[in-house]
Amino acid sequence: MISGNSGIRKTDVINRRMFIIGAAKVIIFTGIIARLFSLQVNENKKYLTLSDKNRIREWKLPPIRGDIVDYFGNVIAGNLKVYQLHIIPEQVENFNYLLTRLKTLLNLSDKKIEKIVKSKNKFKPWESIIVSENLSWSDFLKINNYLYDLVGVKPVMTISRNYPFSETYTHILGYVSQPNEEEILANETVQERFVPGMKIGKLGLEKTLENYLIGTNAIQRYEVNAYGKRINQLEHQKGKQGLRVRLTVDTEVQKACGKLLNDRAGSISVMDIYTGDIIAMYSSPSYDPNKFLFGISNDDWALIRNNPLKPLVNKTLAGLYSPGSTIKPIVALSALENKIVSPSFKVKCTGKMELYGQTFHCWKEKGHGFVSLKNAMKQSCDTYFYEVARLLGVDRLNVTAEKFGLGKKVLGDYFDFEKSGLFPNTKWKKNNLGKGWVLGETLITGIGQGYTQTTPLQLCLMTAQIANGGYSIKPRIIVDNNAVSFEEAKNKFEEESLFSEEKKLFENPKNIKIVQEAMFSSTNELYGTSYKSRIDDPKYQFAGKTGTAQVKRISMRERELDLKIEQIPYKDRDHALFVAYGPYINPRYALSIIVEHGGSGSKTAAPIAKELFKLIIDRNDLRNKQKNFEEIEI
């Protein structure tokens, strides 16, 4: 039994050694269970989050832009349902067949087909390709009829920006379009909410108010697999439409402005003289912003870009013009305020004025004879204002002009392209041109020529502030929560002006009155420059001042020829200007009109005012009745 004995000894060894391993096994299993416990119980939350992050993916949908409405609540920038055509490549059985079918059905160009093939290769097979962004209703029906034959095609209804009044508001609203990379990076909100196919404001208020209008994305949560393919939809979180923005503008007046300018180059602005509400702000010629929504065609774009009347420029805010005689109320006011002249002060106009060997002409060659302030304003006598400007000096004139808003932006930051214009003084010339001021320059500044450059809206604001009795107003185009009725506004700033010197633009209220009366006579008295455009009915009666701004120096020869406007080349014709306010009793509105190269202010610009005042004042009651509604704070 030696082997047996050895066997038993061996068994002992085996058992002893097994026991050691057994203990090790228990320890190791305990370790594994501890690890399981730490992963599954202690760190469960962490891994659960990671697992959800794995499987849940969010798809952002384009946010719906807020509406922009006019003062009466009419939508002027809204959203429209559009029909689109998408292809989902993974569902397509025969891509080439589908493309040929679509090509014949929708008359797609070869270029378009090429583009579709290119995007098919670029995207994942389950990501849809947009074939047509804006399908006509008939094409949409056609597609739906043939849907059985078009496997993988998805007709989609979606929402797009729409400007129902097409060209009427282009220069105020701007338009939206597909952003480029820079534009996305420039705005954090856009960056955060951007999804392919989304459009952002490119110009005007659409651009400035982007962050208010943009709205929030609707979010669809999908469960996806490891390859990013959607398996099923988990939830749909609705987005919030962007804020509704209400403007102070009146569509009827705005439309009338367009009609009256009739595609001539020019601009009309209308303003409430108490509240500063901009009733209309039209730059002509305009263009249809709807064309930009889905990418403008090259032909349309060329037509707009190459138009010599420059439709792309917002002339109301970025057009700079010599104010011409429309500056005269300010010159008169400045002289009165500085006690340079009195209403009875007279100047003899002989048709020209000599100064240091230079001749300064009055528009009336024969001269006006002895003229007082009122007559000089009425007949727009240049000689009188040469003399007054000479006595006043450009620096004192500059102070008054800047007080009334010349040389400063009117709407602040709402339009980044707005120009501030210029009203010169001696210091400005020294600093910017490096030369001393010449007295002759004071003279021509006095009749609104020379260095002075104003935007039409500045002239409108200037007129409004004369009309309201010389009080500073803050023009606005967006209705905000601080809105007050015009009576309140009127009372408020008359009260305020007692305490705040900034609000009051005059020393002596009599001086304002004198200027107002002079402007009244200019329109409503015989020999007034805008007498022909007067309205006798006191309800509509307005006071105004014409202006004719030279765009080039008139040579002696031309002066002798005394050409008719049709005989002068378009580019050399004078700009026609007119500023006015009305009704004369209890005034409410001020306007400025400019027709580029329109000839004389009295012939071209003033008649427009006559038409416009009727409409504006007729709509006054409607405007007063309009209750404030759901305004937003901006």
Next chain:
Amino acid sequence: MFQHDRLNNELTFWQKVKELDYILLISIFLLSILSLFVMYSTDGGEILFHTKSHFSKIVVFFPLMILIAFFNIRWWHNFSYLFYIAVILLLIYVSFFGIKSSGSRRWMDLYLFNLQPSELMKIAIILCLAKYYHRVKIENVNSVTSIMTVITIILIPIIMVLSQPDLGTSILIASSGLIVLWLGGVKIKYFIYSFIVFLISLPFVISFLKPYQKLRILTFLDPDRDPLGAGYQIIQSKIAIGSGGLEGKGFLKGTQSYLDFLPEKHTDFIFTLFSEEFGFIGSVGLLVLYSIIIIRILRIGAISRSNFSRLFCFGFAFAIFIYIVVNLSMVLGLLPIVGSPLPIMSYGGSSMLATMIGFGIVLSAKINHKQMIA
């Protein structure tokens, strides 16, 4: 010697049936059923290829296990060396004619499934060494000849499997072999010396590793260094297990596996899916089931009269334990990723065949536990 003879008498069929270890049998059966459910889940809740194939393998191998059990343990003792040599021949065969897949040549095509001889070697090495230590005299265990012999027995298959290349399986073969050496009574100091030698040579060994194997080790040390590349598997695996929580996401509700985030979910990472769907409670349950199996095998080893049975049972129990530990440590991020299946649960015919053969021999040892082997 009367008693002796009686004990060595062949048992009748019904005696054999009576002597089967039913607790072990039921545990294995439960594990098989459970593996089918999990396979059904990996197929996304449908009876598809993997479920069907796994089912057919269970249907074939489970009866095979019982058939093996009914052979006398003596027969297996006699057959041991032959089995070892046969598997070596198969390894030689696959190294020339084997099916090549993802860069390594380890399979041979049988009609039912592709056989991986290296999996069979995991059992063969235990059988072979168990017989060797059963026969060698206790005084000679630590003699130079004996040590050299067993080292040769272990090294031949390891080198062949490593050259396939298959690091995971060769580690498992090595540990299965070493444990029998340990049980057989090889001096502890030899283990300690060789462990020290192993540690010293480790840098050289690493320099011989294939780039992807080095990457696996680096990834194990810091899975986040390349989360979409090499670290992907282990990160996703940990996410799946961790998100399972205490109770799990529920059967067929494991998002990580259902949405294809899990790699190799049918085979090496099957536990991940199980743990995601059944949680901590389920995972511990599975470990308890495995523990029952291991303890039953150990018990059979302990009551066996022959040292061959004892060595085999203890060795096999330890091997099963090692398979589980290596697999779980891997999916739990405790060890670098080496290919090692979870016994019975993982999809794969060879692994299941080897395991079932092992169980069969253990059951045979149980039936014949009173039998001495000369």
